[in-house]
Amino acid sequence: MTRRLSWLLSTALLALALPAQALAASAPKTDPTKEFLLDPWIKIPKLGPIDLSITKGVFYLFLSTAILLIGALLVVRHLRLHPKRLQAFVEIIYDFSETQIGRASLPAKTYTTWFPYLATLFLFIWINNMISYLPLPVDTEHKLWGVIPTPSFYAATSNISVTLALTLITFFASHYVGIKHNGVGPYFKSWFPPVSGAINILIVPLEILSQFLRLVSLSVRLFANMLAGHLLVLMCVSLIIIIGNVFVAAASIPVAVFFYCFELVLVANLQAFIFALLSGIYIGTAAEPHH
């Protein structure tokens, strides 16, 4: 019964996201990639090269922060020994992040300092991924009855600047931890395998490069997964308009529902988990280098 209900619910949610594309039918072409353009809602004058305008992405970041803060305050205000629903749910998440992320990646000496960072990272990315699959009225380009923005998808994590910022924090944190626990010389020496001779000419640049490639791999993994997931669902739906035949819906809507569920259940959770776990592994291996 609950399974059938959740299927119905997700289908209904998807149907809610339809008008954004359906309204574009009056235009000769529709382009799902336009959903990822960020036009400023509230313009703030530029500070040098930095544009601080409030856009759709900033709105999603604020929303996820608000959900996390309010949720945390609600749980902490009425703590029970025998937890009820919300508290039990939060305890499951805490337990998961402790056993699967914290204990699995951090050595004991850095655990107490860096587990809160990893748990925050996990929760923040997870909530962002979760709310990104809710159709919210954020598409300001098309308006319902001229006033209400049409419901649409957007993920703050499908923006490279968000994921790169999170990655940079991890990058600097891992080097800080490495230098703090090993000292400058031994830490940078630990980057390289203990070999001598001419092979170093090959290995040294490669190892330095691999440290910086972490920045790319960690940020692009999350960003591209979320971008591709959203684009896939939007593309399936807007295929109806691109081809221009209503009967395409019979094929494309079930496919869209399938990918929506797949992204929501598997990819959104997995990417949040992987990001936090890899951050933990980078920090953990910097604190205790193996060679």
Next chain:
Amino acid sequence: MPLSGNVNDAAKDLALGLGTGFGAIGPGVGVGYLIGKTIEGVSRQPEMRGELQGLMFLGLALTEAITFYALLMSFVAFFIGK
């Protein structure tokens, strides 16, 4: 039917399609291999299921990401390419 249009646009479309398609081959093989090996491992030692599953998901995300590097580069070619 005679072909008309911009060669640049055609090349960009080809870059997007071919880049994404060819980029998906390797990770596809990798993901299949990974999950197959996990099933093999679980059928040999069913009590290791939980541990293997965790490792599998880690490997899955690492392998799958390669598809997205290809996708990203194809997008770069499509949207920013000259």
